Amino acid sequence: MSNFASLVRQSNLINGQWVGADNGQTIDVTDPATGETIATVPNSGQAETQRAIDAAHDAFPAYAGLTLGERVALMRKLHDAIQDNLEDMAQMLTAEQGKPLAESRAEVGSSAAYVLWFAEEARRTNGAIIPSPIAGRKLMTTRHPVGVVAAITPWNFPSSMLARKLGPALAAGCTVVVKPASATPLSGLVWGHLAEQVGFPKGVVNVLTGSARAIGGEITSNPKVRKITFTGSTEIGKQLLAEASSTVKRMSMELGGNAPFIVFDDADLDKAVDGAIIAKFRNAGQTCICTNRLFVQAGIYDRFVRAFAERVSAMKVAPGAEDGSEQGPLVDDAALSKIEELVEDALSKGGDLVTGGGRHDRGGLFYQPTVIGNATSAMRVTTEEIFGPVAPVYRFESEEDAIKAANDTDYGLASYAYTQDLARAFRLQDKLEYGLIGINEVLIVAPEIPFGGLKESGLGKEGSWQGIDDYLETKYTCIGGL
Ligand code: ADP
Helix, strand or coil: CCCCHHHCCCCEEECCEEECCCCCCEEEEECCCCCCEEEEEECECHHHHHHHHHHHHHHHHHHHCCCHHHHHHHHHHHHHHHHHCHHHHHHHHHHHHCCCHHHHHHHHHHHHHHHHHHHHHHHHCCCEEECCCCCCCEEEEEEEECCEEEEECCCCCCCHHHHHHHHHHHHHCCEEEEECCCCCCHHHHHHHHHHHHHCCCCCCEEECCECHHHHHHHHHHCCCEEEEEEECCHHHHHHHHHHHHHHCCEEEEECCCCEEEEECCCCCHHHHHHHHHHHHHHHHHCCCCCEEEEEEEHHHHHHHHHHHHHHHHCCCECCCCCCCCCECCCCCHHHHHHHHHHHHHHHHCCCEEEECCCECCCCCCCECCEEEECCCCCCHHHHCCCCCCEEEEEEECCHHHHHHHHHCCCCCCEEEEECCCHHHHHHHHHHCCCCEEEECCCCCCCCCCCECCCHHHEECCECCCHHHHCCEEEEEEEECCC
16 A cells, blocks of 8 residues: 555544544445555444534535635646546555556546536536516526535545545535545545645534444434435435435435346447447446446357457456456455346346356456356346446347347436437437436447436436536525515
8 A cells, every 4th residue: 555655534624624433433444456455444324424524514614715716726736636636546456446557547536526516516516597587577597505514425436436526526615524435535635634634624524434324314304414315225225315304405316227238130240349348347247337238249259258248358457456357356255145146137038148157266356257148037137237347138029129138127327329320329219218328339328428327327427517406596586566
């Protein structure tokens, strides 16, 4: 951890103070590639959360009262601080999360880009003058920060998922309480360090680690929290929605996915294979927009599976920090066991093991990149989020069948299709029930676009102008008697 040691914070940031948990307990942070403990962070609970919320609440009026110019200047400094520390932040991310260093660099770079985007969007949070239907009145809307925001973030993109929440919150004038995932807290705590370093006033950014249940319980029940923004599983998202209903908070939810990747007979085979490799194996398959199900049309099925499996079996599986690593370890034992169960289930139901199918020779949390052919809807991989390097391939006959199968899920986050038929591309845009659609393209996320799921994949959008909208209240004012 030598390179990034100066960025490691092993305490909570509450009201400008770096403090441990009240009970003195800690949680180990391990490197999933080696199992080594690289840091410890506080195991906080309800009381610390309440203090963090109080701090954010007390800091809110003054922070919201800064001029737009002052807030934008702070945001730009935060952006620059991330850029200046990009390499060390990327190494820290790989050390606690496991993804290849190239992916960590891209993630931290995108974090900086979100901060800059929202600094710019803050300048455009204007209201409106509304033509009055009644004489002697002026009608107008103005926009205001919602207040204290609580952000709960996952371990798979511990930096950029926070950037999409902290960026718009701070740009809008909100104060924040952040709870990073316990597996990857360092990439969350470092935001507290950088925010403090560039001059955000105390209490504006609070970060605390510990018991999800205790921290989450306080966040959902405390009336001072006006908005919760969450990225994680659909199961926990539903729980947070239910818990927060008693205090009627604004809720943004980025939840699970079950992305289809459809390859039509008329696809450019090489491009489809390139796309499938990235969309399936990025972050060892542990992203909510990763391909879960590959649907391949009968006429190209054999050629696609052969070419895809050849590339998959040649992938370099190695610790993320090793040169040329294309797939790192899974995040923990539970993830590894789940993958083993899903593969066993698929093979027991007639799946054809094309490549991979077991733990990798490297041992530990490494799993072989795997392709299973002749997948069917009876397999668990059809309905469950795989979240690992396993690609089930289903054969289909007609466009109609592919769309029907693709939409046959409670989720609706990302979808991908490869075709050279323009008319079909537009039909897919119309019929795929997904918040994100990539046609002949898989790297489709950027600060400029509204990222968000349909159906049980979420509520609200992150990125684009809509990404800041969720952090603003609209007030309407009527001035009469004119
Ligand atoms: P994942 O499968 O990505 O780990 P989770 O939904 O389990 O997704 O976790 C995402 C985030 O939600 C993590 O920060 C985790 O600690 C937090 N979390 C888990 N359970 C709860 C809960 N009951 N209340 C609040 N946060 C929770």
